[in-house]
Amino acid sequence: MKRQVKDRSLQIENRKAAKPLSAAAARAARRQFVLLWAIATWLILPLLEAPLRASDSSRSSNVTTVQVLGVRSSSEADYSRVIIDLSADVRYTVGHQSNPERVYLDLSQAEISPRLANRRIALKDALVEQIRMATDQGSVTRIVLDLRTPVRFRVSKLVDPERMLVELSRPPDGVASVEPTPGGTVRGAPRQIPRSERPSSTSASPQDTQSSGTGGSRAATTPGPHTYGDAEKVGLNYAGTSPPRNVLLLGLSAGSSYDDNVFGNNLHRVGDVDFLFGPSLSLHRDGRLLRLALSYQPYFRIYRRASEPNAVDQTLGLDAAYQTTSRISFRARGTAYYTTGLFQPGQNGEFVPGLSSPSSLNNILYTPTVRQLTWSSRIDASYQARVHDSVSLFVGDSRLDFIQQGSNLRNLQNMEERQAGLLYEHRLSPHTTVGTNYLFEDIRFGLDSRTLVHSAFLSYAQQVSRSLTLSVFGGPQYSRLHEVVIFSVGPFRFQVPIFQVGWNWAIGATLAKRLDKTVLELTAQRQVSNGGGFTGAVVGFSVGASVRRQLPGRWDAIWSGGYAKNSSVASGFSASEFQSETAGLGLERSLTERLSFRLGYDFLRQRATGQSPLFASFDRDLWSAQLSYRFHQIGLGR
Incomplete structure (x- = not known):
């Protein structure tokens, strides 16, 4: 990682194409946006809801109710x-x-x-x-x-x-x-x-x-809750809900949002309104030996005044699992995101119902508005040794590439993280699982920074009650850093190689409460991770809370909040620290069986100190509104 330590004034240059708004003008634009959306919502929603409900009722009137x-x-x-x-x-x-x-x-x-x-x-x-x-x-x-x-x-x-x-x-x-x-068809041997x-x-x-007895991606013989290491993300799903199976889903979304800091530059803030629309396609097929999930969502984003951030954002996900024998199975997962910055409003609900991302990238560090491609993949091979025991071997690769950078963002560096690990799980009871996990990470930042991390974790997961699940993990981490730092003394420039080793204790926990109309999830963790494009490896600490609640009138409310602190593993010349606070509020309503409406507000505040880039400090407020329509789902058979 090559960086200039003394001349930090050159790290930020004003965007010449963007004309900053005064604080009064920004507040006026924000009030105008909220007022227009409030008026449009109250006028349009009843007009949309009435004919769609009428069409649904006319279809259902021809069907005999049992x-x-x-x-x-x-x-x-x-x-x-x-x-x-x-x-x-x-x-x-x-x-x-x-x-x-x-x-x-x-x-x-x-x-x-x-x-x-x-x-x-x-x-x-x-x-x-x-x-x-x-x-x-x-x-x-x-x-x-x-x-x-x-x-x-x-x-x-x-x-x-x-x-x-x-x-x-x-x-x-x-x-x-x-x-x-009896009287039916047996699909394959027991x-x-x-x-x-x-x-x-x-x-x-x-x-x-x-x-029954299958939970998540677990074997039927190990039905307990998930332990750390399998890269599964359950999400804010109510108790008793299940994603659709053997279907092809087609959808369309359109919406608008107001961002009070489009370029993520606190010195020259630019607020603007954007409009987005795009289709969505997702497929989920479960077979006797092969299970396949696929999703693709392109979004066209156009700003009202600023033309530089106009883009087509795209997300792609794939999850395939194959059972070779009664004891051996393989699973491959991959996701790709081509977006502008990491701070994006919720666009179309879940990426794919039941499709988890294998990403190991740091999601508590936020980059300013810049085009970037994120790619993550993971392959698992699992062996059911005995009724209560299973062993899994996995390898993964995650990359963060910055496609275009302004002169003020030249300190952002492409990043790659390779992983390999071994996971052993033992079911103590139908509701309790313990496991051990060895994890190797190779984190590369730019051309001259590399960190090798060896971790050994113990994990414990228990379904405490019918609606409460607890999982914890912890263990030591050994890291070895090698990087090259460039600094200037008068007219001279010096390259200094840095070798540094260290020990860190990783620990984390997740508590989830799932009821028919309420979901609560609390998370906290501390462990070595990548620097998200700002620096090499960091020791990250984060806490977060998310709540989803069904309200009267077919409304759903979602609240979320979090705090994170990332400190670079390196010390001395290249030491840096990042702190961030996030908060979000969303209101969703199903207007009909296929049409839904969402209002959202998201807040981000990030501060960087030490030798971190100055542009890493910014804050943003984002108001958004969106309509999503799901076309008739196509059944794929059994």
């Missing part, structure tokens, strides 16, 4: 039966969720009979704790079976009269497998569910057999 007449159950020591009485035949979807364990059935164009007053039935059952029922705005009735333990289950239809039968049994020796179904498969939700045939 009534759920009753739910009854019987049980033995290791076997339970749940019978759902119906007024007519019904199309349904069956699925499973972990943390906590539950099986659910979604009945299309169905409602709960008014005679069935009790919507929550408590059971004295060894396998099923209770049964819950509810009907949403789209005439889909969900029946949830809250489980006490992972089970093997089978769903089938009965006639004369119309009924649905759910049979649950305790898996032998804790191993979940596909069971032959097998262990691969580590790469996630909870499924598929359109059920008249005879359908599944196994």
Whole structure:
């Protein structure tokens, strides 16, 4: 990493093309933007909602609504039966969720009979704790079976009269497998569910057999919560929700936002309004051996006055898993982001429902407005050694390339981080998992800075209660830094090589509370990471909180906040430190089954000290509004 230590006044130059706004003009533009959006929202939303609701109601009026007449159950020591009485035949979807364990059935164009007053039935059952029922705005009735333990289950239809039968049994020796179904088709020989498969939700045939006990990408024999090291991100999902499976989703989004510091330059602030629109495509296919998820979202962003940041932002994600044998599976993940800066408003909800990013890049350091390409990939090979034990080997690569830089951003350097690791997990109980993880990181910053990091972690994850999950990790990290620093003394320039070794203790924890209408997630961690383009390796500390809550009137509210501090591993000539505070508020509303509306506010404040670039200190306020429309999803079969 080559940098000038003394002549820091040359690190920032004014953008000649941008004309700064005065504080009064910026406030006036902000008030005008908020006022116009408020007026447009109150005028346009009722006009959009009425015809779309009318079209939905006209479509649904041609479909006969099925009534759920009753739910009854019987049980033995290791076997339970749940019978759902119906007024007519019904199309349904069956699925499973972990943390906590539950099986659910979604009945299309169905409602709960008014005679069935009790919507929550408590059971004295060894396998099923209770049964819950509810009907949403789209005439889909969900029946949830809250489980006490992972089970093997089978769903089938009965006639004369119309009924649905759910049979649950305790898996032998804790191993979940596909069971032959009388009168149905057996898809392949009995097998262990691969580590790469996630909870499924598929359109059920008249005879359908599944196994519960899969959680995230975990094997059925290790259904506990996630430990540190598998790069899974659950997100703010309500309890009982499941991403769509075996579908192709097409969507379209359009919106606008006001940014009071478009170029991330506090000395010459420029506020402007931008307009964005773009399509989205996502595919999720679950097969017997292969699971595939794909997403692509381009966004056209056009500013009202400033032309320099106009661009087409693009995101691409791929997640593929393949089961070779009953014990061995492989998984490959990759994401690519071509964006302008890291501070972006939420655009279209989830990137891909259930598609996690394998990125190891530092996401608590923020760069100013500059075009950049971020690429991350990871490959996992997993082996199910025994019923309660699994071993995984993984390699990964992450890159951050700055495509264009103004003269004031010349200290930004491209960065690459390579990873390799070994993860061992042992299931102590259906709700508790422990693990050990060795991680090797090779962090390269520019041409002359390289840091090698060796880490050994112990991890523990537990489902404390039906709605509460806790995971912690910790362990030592050994880092070895080699870089070259250039500094000037009068007319002379000197190159000084720096070799530095150090020990650091890494520790982190995540606490998640998931209810039907509320999700709370608290995180805290401290560990060695990359410098996000500003510097080489850093010791990063961060705390954060996120809350999602369902409000009356089909509204969802999302709050988030965080604090982060990143201190460079290097000391002396190249020591630097970055502190940031972030906050966000979002309001989302489903206008119809396919159309949704979002209002958002995001705040960022970052301060840099020491030998860090001056342009790393900036703050921004961002107000945004967006409409998203999801076209009819295309089923891909089973």
